Amino acid sequence: EVQLVQSGAEVKKPGESLTISCKVSGYNFMHYWLGWVRQVPGRGPEWMGNIYPDDSDIRYNPSFEGQVTMSVDRSLNTAYLHWTSLKASDTAVYYCARHGVDHGVTPKGFDSWGRGTLVTVSS
């Protein structure tokens, strides 16, 4: 069974740093793109970027590039999303999600999702 298990909710102050995690199991972590998606409560999802764990190829949304850093630890089958200096506007739920592939060929969009990590940034 494919599982993406995300780290727990965080409450931070503006200017603080933060790393959240996404540990995957049930599939070959190395060979599927893994995405991060932001969702502000009451609004639609926003794609932040994708990372390919095998070679750490990363595609950032220009809207988020420079604001966050994506990385993986292949030995732990875990992906990370890192902020060096949080802002109040970073308050949202952050999802990791697998970009599925049908029959190894056809991209499917995000077919498996973590439950999300709620990040609250407030002074």
Add this chain to the structure above:
Amino acid sequence: DIQMTQSPSTLSASVGDRVTISCRASESISSWLAWYQQKPGKTPNLLIYKASTLESGVPTRFSGSESGTEFTLTISSLQPDDFATYYCHQYRAYPETFGQGTKVEMK
């Protein structure tokens, strides 16, 4: 960026109704479009990918179609479990983009 424009933003319907939700891409995305269902406080759930392919385990009352840059999600007979918000998502080009969502509520 490719803009995805969904309509309507809210839809009121009754159990048994046929429901259609539209999503228009600002440029060609071929068929690289997915539809998701999301309930309050829950994770988005993939329904349709490549515009019209039903994800495994999704009821067959859900279907997707396309005509050029216009994409449609149809629920043939709305069930109580279907009241939710639906999003389209293009993955043809970076940055990937989502529609604003369509909330299907009870009439």
